[in-house]
Amino acid sequence: MPPLQRWGKQLMVFLFPEETDxxxxxxxxxLGVQVVVYTLFLRRDWHYLFSSTGxxxxxxxxxxxxxxxxxxxxxxxxxxxALGRSVNISEExxxxxxxxxxxxxxxxxxxxxxxxxxxxxxxFLHLCAAESGGLLAYGADNFMxxxxxxxxxxxxxxxxSLDRRLVKTKPKNPQFLGFWRRVLQLHLCLVYFFxxxxxxxxxxxxxxxxxxxxxxxPPFNLMSPDVLIRFKYLLPGLGIxxxxxxxxxIVFIWMKKTxxxxxxxxxxxxxxxxxxxxxxxxxxxxxxxNLAAFGPDFGSVSLAYRQRFHPxxxxxxxx
Amino acid sequence: xxxKRIYAAWFGIHFLLITAVCFAGLxxxxxxxxxxxxxxxxxxxxxxxLIAAWLLGKQADASSLVRRGxxxxxxxxxxxxxxxxxxxxxxxxxxxxxELWYEDGRVEYESPHVRGKAAALRLDSxxxxxxESRYEPLREVVAKMLALSVWREHPDxxxxxxxxxxxxxxxxxxxxxxxxxxxxxxxxxxFSLREEGRQPTTP
Numbered sequence: 001m002p003p004l005q006r007w008g009k010q011l012m013v014f015l016f017p018e019e020t021d022x023x024x025x026x027x028x029x030x031l032g033v034q035v036v037v038y039t040l041f042l043r044r045d046w047h048y049l050f051s052s053t054g055x056x057x058x059x060x061x062x063x064x065x066x067x068x069x070x071x072x073x074x075x076x077x078x079x080x081x082a083l084g085r086s087v088n089i090s091e092e093x094x095x096x097x098x099x100x101x102x103x104x105x106x107x108x109x110x111x112x113x114x115x116x117x118x119x120x121x122x123x124f125l126h127l128c129a130a131e132s133g134g135l136l137a138y139g140a141d142n143f144m145x146x147x148x149x150x151x152x153x154x155x156x157x158x159x160x161s162l163d164r165r166l167v168k169t170k171p172k173n174p175q176f177l178g179f180w181r182r183v184l185q186l187h188l189c190l191v192y193f194f195x196x197x198x199x200x201x202x203x204x205x206x207x208x209x210x211x212x213x214x215x216x217x218p219p220f221n222l223m224s225p226d227v228l229i230r231f232k233y234l235l236p237g238l239g240i241x242x243x244x245x246x247x248x249x250i251v252f253i254w255m256k257k258t259x260x261x262x263x264x265x266x267x268x269x270x271x272x273x274x275x276x277x278x279x280x281x282x283x284x285x286x287x288x289x290n291l292a293a294f295g296p297d298f299g300s301v302s303l304a305y306r307q308r309f310h311p312x313x314x315x316x317x318x319x
Numbered sequence: 320x321x322x323k324r325i326y327a328a329w330f331g332i333h334f335l336l337i338t339a340v341c342f343a344g345l346x347x348x349x350x351x352x353x354x355x356x357x358x359x360x361x362x363x364x365x366x367x368x369l370i371a372a373w374l375l376g377k378q379a380d381a382s383s384l385v386r387r388g389x390x391x392x393x394x395x396x397x398x399x400x401x402x403x404x405x406x407x408x409x410x411x412x413x414x415x416x417x418e419l420w421y422e423d424g425r426v427e428y429e430s431p432h433v434r435g436k437a438a439a440l441r442l443d444s445x446x447x448x449x450x451e452s453r454y455e456p457l458r459e460v461v462a463k464m465l466a467l468s469v470w471r472e473h474p475d476x477x478x479x480x481x482x483x484x485x486x487x488x489x490x491x492x493x494x495x496x497x498x499x500x501x502x503x504x505x506x507x508x509x510f511s512l513r514e515e516g517r518q519p520t521t522p
Binding site (some may be wrong): 003011012015016028038040041042043044045048049053054056057058059062066067068069070071072073074075127133135136138139140141143144145146148149154175176179186187190191192194195197198201202203204205208209213214216217218219221225229232236278279280281314 | 358394401402406407431435438446449457467488
């Protein structure tokens with residue numbers, strides 16, 4: 001077999017490993033929680049953040065104009081408001097419907113009810129909010145979009161969803177289940193690789209300065225500097241550890257011996273970011289994506305077991 | 320097998336775009352001289368950034384279908400931005416303070432605010448972006464909109480001065496020597512109710 005063809009075959013084997021749908025259950029439930037928490041956290045400010053000029057904090061139209069500069073086809077809340085106007089629904093009501101819709105979709109994802117539709121609508125409504133927010137959006141929004149984008153394209157429903165219990169559907173193709181997990185895994189590897197590389201190129205991550213600055217900088221200064229100063233000798237080591245954990249993720253998360261340790265380290269890092277810097281939404285989405293991508297998959301173990309031993313047993317037991 | 324090939328082709332395009340976005344972000348940091356790499360690399364990094372931008376269709380005309388198509392896909396998939404969070408170093412924090420001038424000469428100080436903590440993080444993100452040079456054309460508009468949000472709560476105010484600046488947090492050594500946070504004004508704007516006396520000023 002020519003090398004090019006062999007590599008192509010190896011690539012296909014790598015891209016389409018056989019998987020169970022346990023990881024989709026983790027992603028669906030995790031994103032359901034994320035969407036519910038996101039909407040509840042923003043419930044008091046939703047109208048204030050997304051109202052039109054003169055009614056809110058910053059005009060929604062400004063955010064949408066910035067987005068439209070990239071492309072006018074990017075979904076935005078303005079579309080829903082315009083649609084509402086065409087049927088005599090006020091802007092305020094349209095925004096309330098969008099908020100309630102997103103909350104409902106979060107609960108549907110959590111329960112696994114109408115999984116595909118809930119995934120698509122949640123992705124669309126969240127994307128509208130993130131894009132209309134424009135300058136108000138931050139990293140957590142991007143990762144929520146990424147998670148919802150992969151979820152709505154993945155083979156749904158999973159076996160633990162209500163959909164599967166209510167309507168008996170055929171189990172999904174294990175290779176396509178494996179493909180979408182692979183996509184998520186490789187995406188996370190790129191996220192941490194570039195994040196780690198960027199940090200390694202900054203002087204402040206090597207001497208602890210950046211860790212000190214990130215924990216004392218408003219609005220992330222939840223910890224008192226007086227407490228932090230007691231651990232000042234640990235800061236350089238922690239800073240370097242963060243660089244190494246992120247940069248090494250692309251390698252060590254794939255190795256059987258180091259996968260668990262690396263996963264625990266990265267999850268611990270995100271828990272720490274959430275608790276010490278108050279970035280709860282960001283921490284939660286990163287934990288969900290990591291658990292779905294590289295979390296222990298007992299279903300996969302049982303699948304591998306069945307594939308390895310089932311033919312042997314059937315052969316031995318057959319007359 | 321055909322559907323697998325289609326999936327694999329999508330995978331290739333999707334990850335090419337993610338990689339291009341990530342490299343564009345990284346090269347941009349190097350070109351700006353924000354990293355520990357020697358400044359002699361800046362011109363090369365700028366060229367590499369342009370190549371990555373070309374892959375993303377950013378060199379095409381703003382009305383180009385290819386450019387718009389790629390941009391729409393990037394936003395839809397949430398991959399329009401790189402992942403250099405808090406890298407290479409921690410960006411500074413910023414603050415916008417409004418001086419509310421009343422008719423009787425009274426002056427009060429106020430900051431734009433929201434109710435929840437999650438929204439407060441977004442407001443801080445907005446203020447940090449305003450400090451970036453690429454958002455310079457938007458500064459006055461955003462400051463005016465934020466001033467308007469405060470004005471609605473204080474309708475009897477006659478004039479508002481918006482002062483935007485960076486909050487400098489002390490280093491470990493400075494903190495140990497008793498130094499606290501300091502505020503460095505970057506720009507200010509005066510807004511009056513009828514917009515007659517709007518005078519952008521710099522410190």
